[in-house]
Amino acid sequence: MAISSCIGTSSVDAKPSFHPRRYITLTSRRRTTPTTTIQHNDADTPIFNTVLEIRGGASRKKKGGRTASLYSSSQKEQKTATGKTKVKGSVKEETKKSAVSDTLTKYKSILPLTRIYITMVGIVTLLGLALGEEMAQGLLALDPIRVMYGLELWRPITAACFLGPPSIGWLMNAYYLFEYGSNLERAFGTAQHLLFLSLMIAFLSVCSAFFGQPFFAQSVITSMLHVLSRSMPNQKVKWLIFTVPYWTLPYGLMASDVLQAGNAAAALPHVLGILSGHVYFFHKNIWPKLGGEDWLNPPEFLRRRLDADYSGDVSKSKESVNAALKARKKGKGKKLGGS
Secondary structure (H helix, E strand, O other): OOOHHHHHHHHHHOOOOOOOHHHHHHHHHHHHHHHHHHHHHHOOHHHHHOOOHHHHOOOOOOOOOOOOOOOOOOOEEEEOOOEEEEEOOHHHHHHHHHHHHHHHHHHOOOOOOHHHHHHHHHHHHHHHHOOOHHHHHHHHOHHHHHHHHHHHHHHHHHHHHHHHHHHHHHHHHHHHHHHHHHHHHHHHHHHHHHHHHHHHHHHHHHHHHHHOOOOOOHHHHHHHHHHHHHHOOOOOOOOOOOOEHHHHHHHHHHHHHHHHHHOOOHHHHHHHHHHHHHHHHHHHHHHHHOOOOOOOOOOHHHHHHHHHOOOOOHHHHHHHHHHHOOOOOOOOOOOOHOO
């Protein structure tokens, strides 16, 4: 009996004790687990995705399907809530690219020698701004002593390309240089135009050194205009508010510069340009008619190299000049000698 009572007592004492908190925790876990599973299963259903798409939410990513719309920043193309691709700044980039490409196309369409001359004018102008007025005068101006004894052979070229600091006058002179240079190169050909520029730079270097002119780009422009005006002297052009013969246009430019500067010394570059241009025109067009020889012809190898349509007939030069000048519309001339 004692043994049985001891056994019974020990068995009763060995029963597990009841803990209410632990029971509540276990039951809560058992109840929440299937609920979570049910929600996960509902989220994978098409109905739940449809509801999210209608509401504007993000659907889960499936294989071969469309990815999330609001949280698709990791994709290559971002999309809106409706699934459309977002519009980026491609229009502005295309506009900028088209403007740059159009500018480059227009620049490349300029005749080769005129394009080189305009480019050199821009480079020399930038050098003048970077060096300053005093340094530009000392490095870019025409100095016959340094050219002959110091072999600074770039000075005649820079003196023929420097138009001064950027201004309205600089812009107008650059336009005249482009307009008259293009007309001459189109009429004569690139090889003949190269000979013309070489003679003008050589002749104006001597005259400018004699008269103390450090730069003579304005004289080159006037010489171009004089040669063009003498080719069709009686053609009517518009200058300011007047309609005048073409041959008077260089003198009109000279008069306008003198009035603007208020000094008669402003006429000197134009006088030198008219003189140098007339020397070329006389030996090229008038002297052969008097029985002389036309020695202002570029070499054959230069013509074959620079003129693509060269056929070996030198007599076609004057015909090309007349054809180019007659193609100009009468009565629609621009101010200050614009073609």
